[in-house]
Amino acid sequence: MTVLSDLKVPGPTVTQLSDPFWSAAEAGRLHIQCCQACGRHVFYPRPICPHCWADALVWGDVSGMARLKSFSTIWKPGHPGWRPVAPYVVGLAQLAEGPVMLSHILTGDRAPQVGNSLRFAPTQVGARMLPLFELSQGTETQP
């Protein structure tokens, strides 16, 4: 059985601006921007806050707690590199801090449901650690 770390798949196209996010993921941390002017978190990285347009974004670690906003079990991947692990689950993780990230969802042997609690789960995919999420154990579906 192929595991995620064996995959040969396209990694992120990292830019100078987004490097803190991907570097932190390599180190096992979820690190995103927050605006000091309006207080809102921002994902993906920007040079200026897209909510209030203040030049006041700072980086910081966030809780890693999230809610599954939607998901899909992928049977026929859009990129052939992912075929060895199909079917697998991708989903929208709404962070406790507000922003939504698309990610790969580790489900174990459970069937995911919209509203499930998620937890940050940095995982090696191909050659690098990526910010994945997993279904939280023993937590109930949130409304």
Place this chain on the structure above:
Amino acid sequence: MRHLHPRAAIRGIGELKPQRRTEGVSTMELLMQVSAEAMADAGIAPDEIDGLLVGPQVGETPQHVPATVAEYFGMMPDMANLVDLGGASGPGMIWRAAAAIAAGQCETVLCVIGNHRNDPPPRSPNRNPAREFDTPFGASGANTSYALLMQAHMAAHGCRPEDYAAIAAGSRGNAQLNPMAIFHGAPASVEDVLASPLVAAPLHLFEIVMPVAGAEAVIVTTAEKAHAGPHRPVQLWGAGEKVTHRAVSQAPSITSGPLKPAIARALGQAGIAVQDIDFLSLYDCYTIMVAATIEDAGLCPPGDFGRWLADNGGMGPEARQPINTHGGQLGFGQPDLAGGMTHVVEAVRQIRGSGGARQIPNCDTALITGNGATMSEAVALVLGGAA
């Protein structure tokens, strides 16, 4: 109270039969063929075209598309532009053509969009946020995005898989009345749709458009000049547009889309209620898109599209409000970004009364929707037949 002073109308249409493969034919060749067809249909000579709107040409002409097409056509337009709104590009051209005419810059605009389908296209050359933050997690392509939209819609409203499958089956049914459709001769029941393989759950294969080559052309001119043509003029009564995001993770809502305000604006400009529209020509890259659009148009409350569709008597020409009589893209095939223009061309046919075996009795008005990316680029048009 209907819009009484339309400034622009459609005088000509052209449409190529969808093909799975074009075997070396270029997009430029397809655009020229379909434009010749539209000019012949309109009874307009090439030297009368003084405006040109074109779509993106994936893999063939990345820049300078309007100039490349104008030169190839031997035209020197007074207005030329590229409309890049994904599947909403075609409908987006129609109101832009009318706006350019109203601005006094030109009188007769050729709107043309199409694509070849030769070797498998190169993988995405994108270096943008959707590429950086979606692809690394195994989420390439539109199927994943629309599966996420559908799963969220099902979870929010408790809709059943057969409700969505009925849209694919209805589209295939309409395709049996259109010899141009890629699925002419290949009907599919709700059971067939649900028995087709899951591609990205909850989306089954038959709920996803078939990619084809093709091209569509529409000629927009002044209301007066349209009256001089050989067909009943099809006037632009109202239009609306809205763009909200690119990647599905950034969508402000994943159960309702930007078509909601776009449709409201188009209907408001036209002064007509959606229940009074004779023909619904709704963008249908996936079954979920039609479901969300029926609800966003205000035809029924959120989550009720399945019941509404049953009460409507399905989607065929005999339905209370027929939908996508050409088969929709689910039945006709999706000629890439030109897919959205098939909904305009079919609406023109219906309002002219030239729908043949699939003609809707007394069709005077149509609502057309276009949708691009991940339910993020929206254009709505209300077209009406000249009195």
